[in-house]
Amino acid sequence: MASRNRDGTSMAEWNITSNPDRAVVLKLEDFSFSYQAAQPILSRINLTIRAGECHCLCGATGQGKSTLALAMKGLLDEGTQEGCVHNSARRHEGDLPFAAVGLVLQNPETQLFARNVGAEVAFGLENEGIDPAHMRSRVESALAQVNLNLPLCTPVNQLSMGQKYRLLVASVLVLQPQVLILDEPVAQLDEEGQQQLVRVVRRLLQQGIAVVLCEHDPHPFADLIDHYWTLYQGGRLASGRLFGEASVAPEREEASNAPTSDEVVVAAENLSVGYGEKTLWTGGAFTLRCGEKMLVCGDNGCGKSTLMQTLCGFLSPRHGELRVLGHCPSPQLLQGSALLLMQNPHKQLTETSVWEELSMSHRLAGHSRCDCRQACEQVLEQCGISHLKDASPHQLSYGQRHLVALASVLVARPRVLLMDDPFAGLDSVCRQRVHRLIDQYCQQGMAVICVSHESGDHDMIFDQVFAIYGGRFEAQER
Amino acid sequence: MKSTPFLDRLPLRDALFLGFCAGAIIVCKILFRWHLGISGHAMFFTLIGLMVARSCVSFRWGATLTGVLAGLMAMTLGLGKGGPLILTKFVVPALVIDGALLLFPMALWSVATCIVVALLAGSTKFFLSWVQGIFLGMDSTVVVQRAAIDGVGSLIFSLLAALCVPSLLRQLKARGVIRDSTR
Numbered sequence: 001m002a003s004r005n006r007d008g009t010s011m012a013e014w015n016i017t018s019n020p021d022r023a024v025v026l027k028l029e030d031f032s033f034s035y036q037a038a039q040p041i042l043s044r045i046n047l048t049i050r051a052g053e054c055h056c057l058c059g060a061t062g063q064g065k066s067t068l069a070l071a072m073k074g075l076l077d078e079g080t081q082e083g084c085v086h087n088s089a090r091r092h093e094g095d096l097p098f099a100a101v102g103l104v105l106q107n108p109e110t111q112l113f114a115r116n117v118g119a120e121v122a123f124g125l126e127n128e129g130i131d132p133a134h135m136r137s138r139v140e141s142a143l144a145q146v147n148l149n150l151p152l153c154t155p156v157n158q159l160s161m162g163q164k165y166r167l168l169v170a171s172v173l174v175l176q177p178q179v180l181i182l183d184e185p186v187a188q189l190d191e192e193g194q195q196q197l198v199r200v201v202r203r204l205l206q207q208g209i210a211v212v213l214c215e216h217d218p219h220p221f222a223d224l225i226d227h228y229w230t231l232y233q234g235g236r237l238a239s240g241r242l243f244g245e246a247s248v249a250p251e252r253e254e255a256s257n258a259p260t261s262d263e264v265v266v267a268a269e270n271l272s273v274g275y276g277e278k279t280l281w282t283g284g285a286f287t288l289r290c291g292e293k294m295l296v297c298g299d300n301g302c303g304k305s306t307l308m309q310t311l312c313g314f315l316s317p318r319h320g321e322l323r324v325l326g327h328c329p330s331p332q333l334l335q336g337s338a339l340l341l342m343q344n345p346h347k348q349l350t351e352t353s354v355w356e357e358l359s360m361s362h363r364l365a366g367h368s369r370c371d372c373r374q375a376c377e378q379v380l381e382q383c384g385i386s387h388l389k390d391a392s393p394h395q396l397s398y399g400q401r402h403l404v405a406l407a408s409v410l411v412a413r414p415r416v417l418l419m420d421d422p423f424a425g426l427d428s429v430c431r432q433r434v435h436r437l438i439d440q441y442c443q444q445g446m447a448v449i450c451v452s453h454e455s456g457d458h459d460m461i462f463d464q465v466f467a468i469y470g471g472r473f474e475a476q477e478r
Numbered sequence: 479m480k481s482t483p484f485l486d487r488l489p490l491r492d493a494l495f496l497g498f499c500a501g502a503i504i505v506c507k508i509l510f511r512w513h514l515g516i517s518g519h520a521m522f523f524t525l526i527g528l529m530v531a532r533s534c535v536s537f538r539w540g541a542t543l544t545g546v547l548a549g550l551m552a553m554t555l556g557l558g559k560g561g562p563l564i565l566t567k568f569v570v571p572a573l574v575i576d577g578a579l580l581l582f583p584m585a586l587w588s589v590a591t592c593i594v595v596a597l598l599a600g601s602t603k604f605f606l607s608w609v610q611g612i613f614l615g616m617d618s619t620v621v622v623q624r625a626a627i628d629g630v631g632s633l634i635f636s637l638l639a640a641l642c643v644p645s646l647l648r649q650l651k652a653r654g655v656i657r658d659s660t661r
Contacts, residue, residue, distance in 0.1 A: 078657060352652035392652035 022050035023088070025179050025210050026072055026101065030083035032235070033067060033076060035395075041067050043235035044083070049179065051089075052208040054201065056218045058241050059231030061399030061427045065214040066106055068231065069181045072212065074098035089178035089210075102177030106184040106214075106398045106425060108164035109344055117143070117159075118152025121171045128175065142174035143167075147196045158275075161343050161421070162188050162300025162453060169197065180204060181212045184398070186220060187424040190299040190453040194220040216427040263290045265416050265447045266311065270320035271473070273303055273310045279318050280306055284473040286466065288449065290415070291442050293461065296451045297476075298468035304451035305343055307468075308420045311449065312340050325415060336365040338416040343424065345405035349393040354385065354404050357393050358411045365412035375411050382440075383407040384433055399425040406434065410441065417441070419450040435461050488543075492535035499531035500547035503568070507557060518631030521571075521600050524548070525639040526646070528572050529596070532579055533586050533647050534656050541579075545572030563613075566606055571599035586643055593640040600636025604629030 026049040033042040041064040049055055049072075057065050070076050071085055074097060089100035105111045114120035121139040130138070139152065146166040150159075159167065165188040172180065185197055198220055201211050205224060213221055218228075228241035264287055271284030280303030288294050298304050309315045310322065313329035327333045342348050351357040358376040363369065380386045383403045388396065393404045402425050409417060419438075423431050438448050439461060450462070465476040488496075506523035527548070532541035549565035558564045578585055578595045585591040607628040611621030650656045 078654075352648050392654075394653045 022052055022208075024048055025051050025087070025089040027086040027088075028071070028083065029086070031071060031085060032082040033071060033079055034235075035079040040235045041079075042071065042231075042237075045071075045235070045237045047229070047237065049210045049212065051178070051210055052205055053226045054205055054211045054213070054221070054224045055227045055229060056221065056225045056241070057212065057214045057229050057231060057237075058216065058218070059427075060233075061216075061403070061425070061430050062397040063231045063233065064235055065231055066183050066397060068237075069103060069105075069183050069212070069214050072179070072181055073101050073103040075103070087179075091176060091178060099175075100178040101181065102172035102175060102179065103181045104165070104168045104172055104183060104185070106187065107344060107346065108161060108168050108188065109346070111168055112156055112164060114156060116152065116156060117148070117150055117154045117167060120156060120167055121174050124171060124175045138174050139170075142170040145173055145200050146170045147193070160301040160305060161424075162190055162193055165189060166193060166196075166300070169200070173200070177209065179210045179212065181214070183214045184216070184425055185213065186215055186217050188300075188453075193300055198224065216425075264288070264323075265290055265325055266449065267323045268320065269322075271310075271322055272318040272320055273306050273315065274318045275306060275315055279471075281468050281471050281473050282319070284320065286464065286475075288416075288447050288464070290445045290447055292463045293438060293442050293448045294450070294464040294466070295462040296449070296466045296468065296473075298451070298453065300453055302468045304453070304468065305420055308340055308418050308449075308451060311416075311418055312338065334416075336412060337414055338418065339409045339412055339414040340418040341406055341409050341420060341422055343420040345398070345401040346394070348405050348408070349401060352392060353390055354380070354393050354407075355389045357404060357408050361408040362411045365414070367413070375413075379407045379411045382410070382433075382437055384430070397425075399427065399430060402426060403430060406437070410437065413446070415446065417446055417448045419448065421452050422450060423452060423454070488535075488537045492537055492540070495534055496531050496537075496540055496544045497547060499527045499534075500544045500551060503527035503544075503548045504551045504555070504557070507552070508555075516631055517628045518600070518603055518633070518635050520567075520635075521603060521632045522635040522639045524568060524571065525575075525596055525599055525636055526642060528568075528575050528599070529586050529592070529639070529643045530646060530650070532575055533643075534650060538580060539576050541572040541575040542569060545569040563610065567603075570602045570606060574599040574602060587647060589641065589644050592643050593637060596636040596640035596643070597633055600632045601629060603632035 028045045028047040031042060031045040032040055034040045045068065047055075057068060059065050067076070074085065074087065087098050087101060091100045112120060114123055118139055121142055122135050125135050125138060143149070146169050148163060148166045148170060150163075156164065156167070165185070169182070180201075182197075186194055189197060201221060201224055204211060211224075213225070215221070218225060227239065230238050230241055232238060266286070266288040268284045268286050272279050272282040273284070274280045284307075286294065296304060296307060306315060310317055311324055311329055313324075313331045313334060322329060324334060324338055329338075349357055351360055355376060358379060359372055362372045362375055367375065377386070380389055383406060385400065385403050385407060388400060388404070393401060396404065402422065406422060422434055426434065438450070442448055467474055467476050503524055506527070507520055510523070528541040528544055531544040537543070545568035546565070549568040552558060552564045552568070553562060558567065575595060578598060582591060585595050604625050608621055608625040611624055616624070647656060
């Protein structure tokens, strides 16, 4: 049943199965929050979450979903707050407020701090004073729930982003929360990881645990979600979900629209990549010409980011031959001509404002200072972040930071652009924009190599698609 | 009118940050024990630590508290040549910084005013060296010459510290360490 809200916005069907007999575990009453005066992020939010319910918070990139998640965990200590958050979930007598609420943040690297997998999951148990004799079995059980079958001594810094996300889910599940909040779970997990998480969420709901998902694209969880909520500009929360929020498949561009030249910019023959003593995959063979777009898909931890680091020259190929712009890749030789958009945008943003970030990138690429202003304004406009030019890139949402990082590499106009999971954390509108930008810059001669854990709809716009599966790098049928 | 208790004006997070700054001053002092023969080079790290500490918390005696902590640590570890008097090497410049910021709260955000504050704090080295010489019973001419050499060295390194602090504060503000309410 489609309905319309007061603004006339079309809403998708949502299942009203709220059972008033179930205990309320979390309640926000007229809750408002702003980081800066006169700029409310959340405005008069009323939300009641009962045991065993699954709620999904939707909304555009940077609209305040993560802030609302932090509020529900009781972690907002800055800014101006009004109203209140009632947390009545308790696991046992004497439980601290909000201790029964588990939150997994969107960017796993902000939440991880232990050196190895076992210590990370056990940390919460140590804080709870659990007998060490019982810890190992609980840690292993939590890791098994998220299908992270790794030795407990595995260093955390060797894990991929998706594996780090699973690790965090395990470290929250091990504490047996009554409310589980997952911020953008689909963005970081491959298909198998998503299905695994769906099974975990289903089981938790059956056990009477409430689950809140903050997600642009919640389709893997669609069967489980009881209520959809959408955050609008100005921090208003409305029941239901916009149709436009759903992921929209990009249209396939005609081959003639993307002119390519014969100049080979990246060539690999019998390539194997890995790090340390470990080889992640073998058999890489591809040729990329000016103006071409290439997509490499694969599951979490299969070696996609390692490929990016090898292409930049940060890692040496294990075997085979690799040429980027005619050279064996090395950061010095490729400076300014081959740039990497990192998977975690936080790692490549250094300046105090978005404008300075772009200016510095333009300057470092060796372009004339005279056209810096025009180039920066143009790229900000193309990325749809002109309104953020004076903001600090370090305090933006994950999706917004991703767009800023993208703008900072585009403004340098490299000949080869390497993009490590550029669609993570972006809503459908921003994804469309990134698709258009890739296409637009390729028409101007830029070559793009993109890696992603979701093949989904993205392969429609790429000229070549490869997959890493079972330790082999293979071309995909189109 | 009821006054706010001292500890209520210094939240735990701010207190920990001041302790971190004091520790950083001492660690830098230990790690960079250059035998350069240049007087006053320790003032570079001391002033950066004290000015950053004061700027990141709203507690108005933040630099002084950091100076006391750093002085106590230095005394305990037996750093420097002053014995218990080493406390004054940290506390006196800190008092100057706190005093200056009471009058001009935004002084450390501009390079020009930050240089003025740093030079005022750095100049205390002259008086401390002079007092130390008097206590040691040195000849007055030697005391003044020694204090002048120490003072000039200290002023040079204070100037260098002042050039770093405003950009450091801007970076900290961009990352949310310094909030508008703190400023």
